[in-house]
Amino acid sequence: MIPMGSGTSASRYVKAIHEVLKSSGINFVPGPMSTSLEVKSLQELFWVIDAANERLKEMGVQRIVTNIRIDCRLDKEISIHTKLEAVGP
Amino acid sequence: MIPMGSGTSASRYVKAIHEVLKSSGINFVPGPMSTSLEVKSLQELFWVIDAANERLKEMGVQRIVTNIRIDCRLDKEISIHTKLEAVGP
Amino acid sequence: MIPMGSGTSASRYVKAIHEVLKSSGINFVPGPMSTSLEVKSLQELFWVIDAANERLKEMGVQRIVTNIRIDCRLDKEISIHTKLEAVGP
Amino acid sequence: MIPMGSGTSASRYVKAIHEVLKSSGINFVPGPMSTSLEVKSLQELFWVIDAANERLKEMGVQRIVTNIRIDCRLDKEISIHTKLEAVGP
Secondary structure (H helix, E strand, C coil): CEEECCCCCCHHHHHHHHHHHHHHCCEEEECCCCEEEECCCHHHHHHHHHHHHHHHHHCCCCEEEEEEEEEEECCCCCCHHHHHHHHCC | CEEECCCCCCHHHHHHHHHHHHHHCCEEEECCCCEEEECCCHHHHHHHHHHHHHHHHHCCCCEEEEEEEEEEECCCCCCHHHHHHHHCC | CEEECCCCCCHHHHHHHHHHHHHHCCEEEECCCCEEEECCCHHHHHHHHHHHHHHHHHCCCCEEEEEEEEEEECCCCCCHHHHHHHHCC | CEEECCCCCCHHHHHHHHHHHHHHCCEEEECCCCEEEECCCHHHHHHHHHHHHHHHHHCCCCEEEEEEEEEEECCCCCCHHHHHHHHCC
């Protein structure tokens, strides 16, 4: 999520979203360019995007550009852990 | 939405998603690299992503990588039309 | 390309980048959420991203978040035209 | 980078790209949904994208969809480390 019209620094907004994630109990991994979430269903994902969006609105952000990438596999169970393990170290 | 494990051509899947969009009544613009949708709320967006995902599952896609970009403005009303008009011709 | 710290409106920056594209002779299609380019090589793409980035720097943008999506096919010739034709109308 | 037409599993391709990154000496952090790179210039980034693309071609991938996100700041020095530190723990 990129706030526009709110200066060049976004760290306070990223922190606020991480708080939303923590209180939701969703497993997440912060990264330098994005945050990865592990959810059981699209519904859980949508719920948390909506909650994060509401949090930024409350903070006064006037324009929010959100980039979401979903990896949905039907052929096997995956998690943040299995995805990282498959490629490294 | 990018189907993995389903060959190099994706046009039949894109067409199927456009059918979902048409029957939903949502205003959309197909583009060469993505499709743009105009929705009234995040809920409407989530509903249609879920419907498109279900459609690809029914077609037998085993892994779906979906990239979504949301432009949410609180400072003024926008539409596909106003956005294109602001930068063109 | 999303300018941060430059207000909520980005249309003057998008227009400036379209001017860069026009003077380069590259075939492009403006869209509501992104602009699609047709290039012959990665080198041509890199050249134009660099030129667009320089243009925004000249305009005083302090932070630029750029999202690029490349569709590189080796199995057949594609263009903006063939991609749109494959899925529509 | 998402290979199309090469099955649902991409880990061998991700590993090959990580090898390219390692031999280039570029600082990178693998993540569950993407890999973050730290580069000194757009030229360095373009060089490594091209090298990674060539590697996938050599492996026989017929269609490569690449998503790149660039965070370019002119107002201060940033790194993977400073970005993670700004939002955590």
